[in-house]
Structure formats: C-alpha cells, structure tokens
Amino acid sequence: TPVMIATGAYWLPGFALPVMPTLWQVLAQHLAAYPAQRMMTPMGHLMSVATSSMGDWGWVGSTQGYGYSAQDPATQQAWPAIPAVMQALSTAAALQAGYANFVADSCLINVYAPGSKMGLHQDRDEQDFTQPIVSVSIGMPATFLFGGVKRSDPTVKIPLQHGDIVVWGGASRRYYHGVSVVKPHAHSLTGLRRINLTFRKAK
Ligand code: MD3
Ligand code: FE
Numbered sequence: 001t002p003v004m005i006a007t008g009a010y011w012l013p014g015f016a017l018p019v020m021p022t023l024w025q026v027l028a029q030h031l032a033a034y035p036a037q038r039m040m041t042p043m044g045h046l047m048s049v050a051t052s053s054m055g056d057w058g059w060v061g062s063t064q065g066y067g068y069s070a071q072d073p074a075t076q077q078a079w080p081a082i083p084a085v086m087q088a089l090s091t092a093a094a095l096q097a098g099y100a101n102f103v104a105d106s107c108l109i110n111v112y113a114p115g116s117k118m119g120l121h122q123d124r125d126e127q128d129f130t131q132p133i134v135s136v137s138i139g140m141p142a143t144f145l146f147g148g149v150k151r152s153d154p155t156v157k158i159p160l161q162h163g164d165i166v167v168w169g170g171a172s173r174r175y176y177h178g179v180s181v182v183k184p185h186a187h188s189l190t191g192l193r194r195i196n197l198t199f200r201k202a203k
Contacts, residue, residue: 002097005158006146008132008170010097016136017163019089024138024189026083027109027197030054036111037074042066048116049179055082057106057202059125067125068106068202082107082199089165090134090199097167099132104199112142112194114184120151120176123200131201132169138162138197139190140182147176162187 002010016023036050039061053059057068058079070078082104094102110118123133137160144166147155153176160166168175182194 002167005156005166006172006175008168009146009172009175010167011158012093012096012165012167013161014163015093015096015165016089016138019085020138020163020189022085023089023136026085027138027195030080030083031109031111034072034080035074036109048112049118050111050113052109052111053079054086054107054109055079055105055202059106059108059202086197086199089136093134093136093165094132094167094169097132097169099167099169102132102134102199102201104134104201106200106202108198108200110196110198112140112179112182112196114140114182114192116179116194117181118179120145120147120155120178122174122176124174126200126202128201129173130169132167132173134199135166135168136197136199137164138195139187140185140192140194142182142194142196143180145178145180146172149174149176151176162189 034052036052038046060069144158145155147153
C-alpha cells in the first residue's frame with residue numbers, strides 16, 4: 001500500500017523484499033565487476049558516497065561537473081545492461097505509485113559506509129522531469145531528508161529501511177533532498193553498507 005509523502009511522491013514500505021534474494025545476487029556480482037567509486041565534486045572534493053551505474057547512461061561527477069555518461073570513467077567501458085529483475089521491479093513500483101510505462105535507461109548505485117551522507121540537492125541532470133525516479137533502499141537503515149522546491153524550505157525526515165521503495169514524481173520530482181550521516185548498524189545481507197538504487201529515465 002503506497003503512502004503519499006509529498007505531492008507525487010509515494011513510499012512503498014518493503015516493496016522490494018520479495019525479490020531481494022535475486023536482486024542482491026545480481027547487485028553483488030555487479031559491484032565486484034564495476035566497483036563503486038567516490039566521484040569528484042566540481043569543487044574538487046571527493047563525495048562521501050561511492051557510486052556505480054547500470055544501463056545506457058551512468059551518472060558521473062568530476063571537476064568538469066555532473067552528468068550522464070555512456071562509459072564508466074574508471075574503465076572507459078560501457079555500463080552493463082540493467083538486469084531484468086531490476087527493470088521489472090522499477091516498472092512495477094512506478095505503476096503502483098500511478099506512473100504507468102516507466103522504463104529506466106539508467107540505474108545509479110549509491111554505496112554508503114558508516115559516516116557517509118548526501119547533502120541537500122535537486123536531481124536536475126535528466127532530460128524529462130515528467131518522468132519519475134524510483135529509489136530502492138538496501139542494507140543499513142538511513143534517515144532521508146525531504147524538503148521543497150527551495151533549499152531553505154523545511155525538511156521532513158523519513159526512516160528508510162531495507163527493502164523500501166520510494167517513487168518520486170510530479171511536483172516532488174524537483175524537491176531538495178538528502179541523506180543524514182549513516183550510522184553503523186550492520187545488516188545481515190550487506191554488512192556495514194547501505195546501498196541505494198535510483199532508477200531513472202536520463203535521456
Ligand atoms: C526526491 N540518492 O542519488 S534516493 C541521488 O539515498 C539521491 O542515495 C539518495 O538523492 C540516496 O540523487 C536518495 C531518493 C531520491 C532520489 C531522487 C529524488 C529522492 C528524490 C529526486 C527528486 C526528489
Ligand atoms: Fe538525489
């Protein structure tokens with residue numbers, strides 16, 4: 001049962017749990033072949049979160065700025081395809097939230113160690129903001145911060161657990177958001193890691 005948390009944003013607690021064994025198998029395999037890397041900010045700092053990608057487009061950061069690239073900057077190789085289990089999960093979650101026919105061409109994989117965080121930001125590197133973003137939380141819990149269209153808007157905290165999915169569309173697609181410093185609560189599947197998948201239509 002979807003829980004509306006803002007205009008167009010729906011929380012689907014535990015939605016990914018039934019496919020988690022299969023999902024974790026393909027994800028662990030992917031991370032072994034395409035290790036998550038800490039990208040550079042435009043200011044030349046390292047992000048605390050490490051990232052990897054799947055699909056036609058992968059999100060990358062560098063001192064040249066942020067954006068989508070068809071190649072892994074570490075290897076210059078194309079990203080691997082999004083596995084069927086993940087493609088089907090993101091399409092089903094989007095539909096559950098009222099967004100029919102969502103087909104991701106990018107899956108960003110954010111890997112958080114204890115102490116990692118993500119500052120308040122907007123996602124605006126995608127071409128079409130009418131397309132939702134589907135996020136899947138795996139492993140250690142985290143507190144998600146959710147604001148409004150202005151950076152100064154008040155934020156609400158959402159405790160995201162292993163297996164939760166949130167679909168962000170409509171007005172919420174442009175809202176500022178971030179993740180508080182992740183605390184060390186070892187998880188049976190991932191150990192001291194939180195992994196967040198965001199399925200996007202980048203182009
Ligand atoms: C709300 N990731 O990768 S996912 C990101 O947990 C990002 O790793 C966070 O923000 C994470 O850009 C949050 C939830 C999320 C993703 C995209 C959104 C929330 C969003 C886009 C618009 C509004
Ligand atoms: Fe974001």
